[in-house]
Structures are given as C-alpha cells and as structure tokens.
Amino acid sequence: MRFLLILASLALLAATAVDPALGDAQGYGVYRAHPEALQWHAVLLHSAWALFVPGLLALLSPIRARGAVLARVAWFAVVIGLTTFSALMAADLWVLALEQQLPDDAVRRADEAFQSLAWAQWGWQVPGLAGWALALVLTPIAAARARVIDWWTAGAALLGTALYFLFAISALPLSLLGPAVMLAAYTAAAFRMSRPGDGPDVFGRFVDRCGRAGLVAAPLLFAAGLATVPGFSPGLDGSLSHPAQAQASALLLHLSWIAFIPAVLHLTRTPSRWPRIIGAVTALALINFSALMVGGYTTIAAATALDRPTAERVDAALGDYAPFTLGWVLPGMALTFLGLIATAVAAAVTRRARWWTQVLTAAAVAAFLILGVGPLSLLSPALFLAALAPLARTARPAPPPDAVPSKPAVAAEQH
Numbered sequence: 001m002r003f004l005l006i007l008a009s010l011a012l013l014a015a016t017a018v019d020p021a022l023g024d025a026q027g028y029g030v031y032r033a034h035p036e037a038l039q040w041h042a043v044l045l046h047s048a049w050a051l052f053v054p055g056l057l058a059l060l061s062p063i064r065a066r067g068a069v070l071a072r073v074a075w076f077a078v079v080i081g082l083t084t085f086s087a088l089m090a091a092d093l094w095v096l097a098l099e100q101q102l103p104d105d106a107v108r109r110a111d112e113a114f115q116s117l118a119w120a121q122w123g124w125q126v127p128g129l130a131g132w133a134l135a136l137v138l139t140p141i142a143a144a145r146a147r148v149i150d151w152w153t154a155g156a157a158l159l160g161t162a163l164y165f166l167f168a169i170s171a172l173p174l175s176l177l178g179p180a181v182m183l184a185a186y187t188a189a190a191f192r193m194s195r196p197g198d199g200p201d202v203f204g205r206f207v208d209r210c211g212r213a214g215l216v217a218a219p220l221l222f223a224a225g226l227a228t229v230p231g232f233s234p235g236l237d238g239s240l241s242h243p244a245q246a247q248a249s250a251l252l253l254h255l256s257w258i259a260f261i262p263a264v265l266h267l268t269r270t271p272s273r274w275p276r277i278i279g280a281v282t283a284l285a286l287i288n289f290s291a292l293m294v295g296g297y298t299t300i301a302a303a304t305a306l307d308r309p310t311a312e313r314v315d316a317a318l319g320d321y322a323p324f325t326l327g328w329v330l331p332g333m334a335l336t337f338l339g340l341i342a343t344a345v346a347a348a349v350t351r352r353a354r355w356w357t358q359v360l361t362a363a364a365v366a367a368f369l370i371l372g373v374g375p376l377s378l379l380s381p382a383l384f385l386a387a388l389a390p391l392a393r394t395a396r397p398a399p400p401p402d403a404v405p406s407k408p409a410v411a412a413e414q415h
Contacts, residue, residue, distance in 0.1 A: 008051035015044035023171030067146030081131005087291030119247035156185035211266025225253035257290035282339025288332025360387035
C-alpha cells in the first residue's frame with residue numbers, strides 16, 4: 001500500500017493543475033464558467049486525499065516502539081480526519097450545481113447556509129481540516145523518528161506540505177510547487193522504507209486494538225445512523241422537519257463507514273498478497289462511500305436557504321456529472337459492499353474467521369440493499385454485528401510481511 005503514496009501525490013498534482021479557481025479567479029461564478037474542469041478537479045482532489053489514507057497508514061505500519069506516540073495521533077488524524085476532509089470535496093460539486101441553476105446571490109445564500117450548519121462545522125469541517133493538517137505533518141515526522149524513512153525524506157514531505165498550504169490556490173505554476181515536492185518526497189519514501197525495527201511492537205498492538213474495536217463499533221454506528229433517520233424515511237420531508245436529527249444521522253452513517261476501514265484492514269493484515277489488496281480496495285471504497293453522506297447537509301442547506309424544488313433540482317444536476325457518478329459514486333457503493341463480502345471470504349480462507357462469517361456478511365449486505373431505510377433496515381447492522389463482533393475477540397492478525405527489503409539489501413541492489 002505504500003505505493004499509493006505515489007498515486008495520491010500524482011492525483012494531487014493533477015487536481016491542482018486543472019483547478020479553475022486559482023490566482024485571481026476566486027468567488028462565485030468561476031465554477032459556472034469552467035464546469036468540466038471543476039468536476040475533474042473535485043474528483044481528483046477527493047481521490048488524492050482518499051489515496052493518502054491507506055498510503056500514510058502504510059508509512060506508519062512499520063513503526064514499533066520508537067515514534068509510537070506520534071504514530072497513534074497520526075493514525076487517528078489519517079483515519080478520521082483525512083477521510084472526513086476528503087468528503088468535503090463533494091461540496092465543490094454542489095456549488096457548481098448551484099451556480100448552473102441560480103444567480104450568484106442565491107448561490108451565496110445556500111453556501112452560507114451550509115457553512116452555518118452546526119453539525120457540518122463540528123462534525124465535518126473542524127475535524128476534517130484539523131485531521132488533514134495533522135495527518136500530513138505528523139505522519140512523516142513519526143516515520144522518520146522511527147527510522148522508517150530518513151529525515152531528509154521526511155523534511156522534503158513537510159516542505160511540500162508547507163508549500164501546498166501556502167500556495168494551493170495561487171496562480172500556475174506556483175500552485176504546482178507543493179504537490180511536485182510531495183510527489184518527489186513520497187516516491188522516495190515508498191522506495192526507501194526500511195524494515196520494522198527491533199523491540200516491542202507497541203504501535204502494532206495499538207493498531208490491532210483499533211481494528212478489533214472497529215469490528216464492533218462499525219455495526220453499532222451503522223445501526224445508530226439508520227435508527228436516527230427522521231421517520232425512517234430518507235426523503236427531504238423528514239430532513240426539513242427534523243434537520244438536527246437528519247444531520248446527526250448522516251454523521252453517524254459517515255462514522256460507521258469510517259469504522260469499517262480499520263476493521264477491514266485488521267481482517268486482511270496477512271502475509272498473503274491478495275487479502276491485503278482486497279483490504280486496500282475496500283478501504284478506498286469505504287472512503288468514497290462515506291463521503292456521500294455529506295449530501296444530506298447540502299440538500300438541507302439548499303432547501304432552507306432557497307426552496308424545496310430548487311434543492312431537488314440541484315440534487316438532480318449532481319447526478320448528471322459523469323466524473324462524479326462514474327468515478328466516485330458508483331465505485332464507492334459497489335466496491336464497498338462487494339469488498340465487505342470479499343473481506344469476510346478472505347478472512348475465512350486464511351482461517352481467521354469461520355465459514356458463517358462470510359454468510360452473515362453477505363446477508364447483511366443483501367438486507368441493506370433490499371430493505372433500504374426503514375424499521376426493518378436495522379436487520380442489516382444486526383447481521384454485521386453477529387458476523388464481525390465475535391472476531392474482535394478471536395481474529396488476531398498474522399504477522400505482516402516486511403514491506404520492503406532491508407537497508408543492506410537495498411544498498412546491495414543499488415550497487
């Protein structure tokens with residue numbers, strides 16, 4: 001998964017290159033003038049941060065005792081903060097849909113209504129922005145302190161991050177400077193990561209505990225999110241009648257899909273390659289799918305600031321954006337459910353779970369897809385809980401393979 005750092009940096013570079021809102025091109029109306037560029041920018045930028053999640057986790061994975069404290073903070077920042085931040089890129093597509101339907105003053109009202117939603121601020125924006133910054137800063141520092149990478153590589157990653165923070169919306173080519181330095185730094189990190197050091201695997205035990213906690217927390221959060229949908233109806237009527245409850249439900253569902261990420265990575269952490277690939281693909285799908293929960297907030301904001309027909313028209317316009325639908329929505333939904341089943345199958349094949357785990361997981365997915373949102377929909381998280389909760393006590397990860405050759409081996413290969 002460490003090579004995802006290279007793909008993430010490339011996606012960030014491409015997203016910045018096609019950004020229509022750089023330099024003096026700021027304010028409402030810019031997206032309306034460059035709809036195709038904005039669509040690709042939003043999808044590529046989301047993809048970049050989504051790819052950074054498993055990539056940065058791979059950079060943290062060889063850490064043992066040295067650097068374990070920083071690694072713990074970075075782990076939470078990556079899994080919760082960076083995943084949440086990636087979801088906010090969907091708001092750019094929503095603003096585009098607004099601009100294509102409405103004049104600038106109406107777009108401003110709707111955007112300000114979204115920004116003022118308390119659940120959006122404290123459930124998404126604050127943890128997303130804070131986690132994004134901490135993940136990009138603390139991860140290379142923790143990896144360098146643990147001697148997973150050298151300080152020169154970590155310093156280059158931090159320099160690229162600082163340049164991106166400073167010049168992300170500057171005019172080209174200055175805005176490309178940060179992503180270009182990050183690409184060079186994380187390419188070096190992907191190829192120069194050393195073997196885990198000696199000593200007790202303090203950080204590995206922490207990741208193990210988080211993975212086992214996710215096996216229980218994910219179904220419970222899923223159940224809470226479904227149970228708090230106003231009137232057990234996903235329609236706009238319930239959201240407008242109980243806006244705070246609808247926002248809480250969307251956040252709980254978002255957190256449930258996030259909690260599935262460490263659970264999936266826990267079950268697929270084996271020396272075998274295919275389970276690890278299944279885990280990485282499923283984690284990326286979960287990040288994509290969890291991001292879609294922000295749509296509940298944008299719909300409420302549009303209906304509150306404008307009117308219901310306009311909100312519905314804007315939602316319909318979002319579905320017409322091919323990069324969003326084909327590159328984000330459909331892969332996120334399809335690969336999430338297929339990936340959860342594949343994860344259960346991989347756990348059974350590697351004898352870390354019993355045969356009934358995959359049967360119950362498949363039944364949970366089928367129940368959610370067939371029953372939708374309603375009182376009976378709680379059957380799905382109940383089946384997930386029955387399938388995964390016992391593994392929190394019994395499924396221990398096999399020792400992962402060494403990520404890369406040791407330093408002497410690398411040196412021998414270079415000569």
